[in-house]
Amino acid sequence: MSLSSKASLQVGPDGKLKHLLTTEGLPAELVRHILDTADQFVSVSERDVKKVPLLRGKSIFNVFFENSTRTRTTFEIAAKRLSADVINLNVGASSTTKGETLLDTVWNLQAMDADMFIVRHSQSGAPHLIARHVKPGVAVINAGDGRHAHPTQGLLDMYTIRHYKKDFTGLTVAIVGDVLHSRVARSQIHALKTLGVPDLRVIGPRTLVPAQVERLGVRVFDDMVAGLKDCDVVIMLRLQSERMNGALLPSAGEFFKCYGLNAEKLAHAKPDAIVMHPGPMNRGVEIDSAVADGRQSVILPQVTFGIAVRMAVMSMLGSAQ
Amino acid sequence: MSAELPDPEALVRELAERMRGAIAADAALVGVYTGGAWVAERLHRALGLATPLGVLAVTLHRDDFGRIGLHRESRRSQIPFAVDDREVVLVDDVLHTGRTLRAALNELFDFGRPRAVRLAVLADRGGRELPVAADFTGARVEVADDEELVLSNENGKLRFAAVKRPE
Numbered sequence: 001m002s003l004s005s006k007a008s009l010q011v012g013p014d015g016k017l018k019h020l021l022t023t024e025g026l027p028a029e030l031v032r033h034i035l036d037t038a039d040q041f042v043s044v045s046e047r048d049v050k051k052v053p054l055l056r057g058k059s060i061f062n063v064f065f066e067n068s069t070r071t072r073t074t075f076e077i078a079a080k081r082l083s084a085d086v087i088n089l090n091v092g093a094s095s096t097t098k099g100e101t102l103l104d105t106v107w108n109l110q111a112m113d114a115d116m117f118i119v120r121h122s123q124s125g126a127p128h129l130i131a132r133h134v135k136p137g138v139a140v141i142n143a144g145d146g147r148h149a150h151p152t153q154g155l156l157d158m159y160t161i162r163h164y165k166k167d168f169t170g171l172t173v174a175i176v177g178d179v180l181h182s183r184v185a186r187s188q189i190h191a192l193k194t195l196g197v198p199d200l201r202v203i204g205p206r207t208l209v210p211a212q213v214e215r216l217g218v219r220v221f222d223d224m225v226a227g228l229k230d231c232d233v234v235i236m237l238r239l240q241s242e243r244m245n246g247a248l249l250p251s252a253g254e255f256f257k258c259y260g261l262n263a264e265k266l267a268h269a270k271p272d273a274i275v276m277h278p279g280p281m282n283r284g285v286e287i288d289s290a291v292a293d294g295r296q297s298v299i300l301p302q303v304t305f306g307i308a309v310r311m312a313v314m315s316m317l318g319s320a321q
Numbered sequence: 322m323s324a325e326l327p328d329p330e331a332l333v334r335e336l337a338e339r340m341r342g343a344i345a346a347d348a349a350l351v352g353v354y355t356g357g358a359w360v361a362e363r364l365h366r367a368l369g370l371a372t373p374l375g376v377l378a379v380t381l382h383r384d385d386f387g388r389i390g391l392h393r394e395s396r397r398s399q400i401p402f403a404v405d406d407r408e409v410v411l412v413d414d415v416l417h418t419g420r421t422l423r424a425a426l427n428e429l430f431d432f433g434r435p436r437a438v439r440l441a442v443l444a445d446r447g448g449r450e451l452p453v454a455a456d457f458t459g460a461r462v463e464v465a466d467d468e469e470l471v472l473s474n475e476n477g478k479l480r481f482a483a484v485k486r487p488e
Contacts, residue, residue: 319390
């Protein structure tokens with residue numbers, strides 16, 4: 001699918017967000033709009049009453065064809081703080097095993113008057129397919145599809161970076177680890193380029209870096225120390241355990257030695273560099289505990305900001321804007 | 322037509338005189354963004370209140386969200402005192418339909434349960450759509466039905482203007 005048709009599927013002719021499927025091709029202005037809107041919601045989560053009535057009476061369906069308790073919960077909290085009704089469906093365990101097609105499942109849910117679908121699927125492109133077939137006015141948020149995209153994670157990372165670094169246009173950012181299998185990394189790369197990061201780096205063994213990733217405007221390093229030099233932001237990726245047993249990697253211990261972030265390696269980045277991780281972390285595999293819990297880590301603020309960013313996206317999709 | 326509009330700075334002084342002694346000594350002023358915040362700041366200074374000034378952003382409680390969505394802004398409510406059991410005076414620049422005040426009350430109650438809530442407005446232009454009334458009013462101001470009464474702040478000087486409402 002071409003970039004422009006993706007953009008038109010998620011952005012209307014009036015420039016407003018209709019679905020959130022990918023950060024690729026999402027205009028910078030719209031990304032900034034989402035981050036600005038999220039600012040308002042950070043304060044909501046800090047109050048006695050952590051709820052506003054913006055999506056009162058709306059039904060939001062969490063449709064997870066691939067299980068993920070953590071991500072589902074963050075969307076559920078965000079929707080509830082906007083006063084929406086949230087229905088959680090672990091579809092992988094029910095309809096599809098009975099032979100129902102993806103679109104039949106969605107049409108059935110739509111017949112129950114859903115206003116928004118939060119979709120996770122192991123197949124890249126599944127949320128796009130759903131977005132093309134829902135009724136006008138029904139919104140789809142991609143909560144992770146295959147290796148393709150995880151746009152709300154990418155956007156919450158942009159929020160976090162903006163919070164600590166203010167401006168993107170002077171930054172050096174490194175994304176470290178298993179980029180090949182990471183939808184998070186793809187969403188980050190597109191968003192970081194859109195926001196004008198001049199020096200974007202990818203660090204990892206060649207077996208875990210996608211071929212031709214340089215085309216996206218990143219520099220590839222297989223030496224971590226060289227790649228971390230003078231970075232403002234270090235983003236660690238989760239090494240999925242199923243990858244460790246395959247042919248791509250010798251062992252978890254070997255990986256940590258070369259690409260695990262410890263204090264010694266982090267010292268090559270700028271002294272005020274921040275360390276990020278989308279979670280859940282493998283301590284001692286991609287990140288050392290001393291760094292994960294250290295003064296440069298912003299891993300827990302990422303989680304907090306993630307709620308606000310998801311509230312922003314949902315509120316923008318749930319109104320005429 | 323704006324020649325007939327009152328001087329907001331003079332109205333603030335009159336409003337302060339009406340409020341003096343009529344509100345609790347430990348009352349808190351809370352301005353509604355943005356015009357109400359400018360007025361509240363001036364009243365707070367004129368009345369010499371001890372409780373720090375608060376501000377409310379009401380966008381998250383607006384009843385026209387479904388039609389017009391969220392404004393893009395980073396304003397946040399800031400309530401730097403305990404709301405529970407305190408007399409709170411909401412301050413706004415213009416009282417019109419009453420919908421902003423309804424939203425402001427909802428927003429305020431997200432921070433706690435005040436002992437009492439009063440309302441002070443610089444100008445009342447009529448046209449109420451909700452049962453809302455001010456306890457302290459600077460002036461009643463006549464503007465045409467298709468006009469908005471808008472308070473602006475130019476280099477720290479408040480000024481009223483009547484502006485044609487966009488279609």
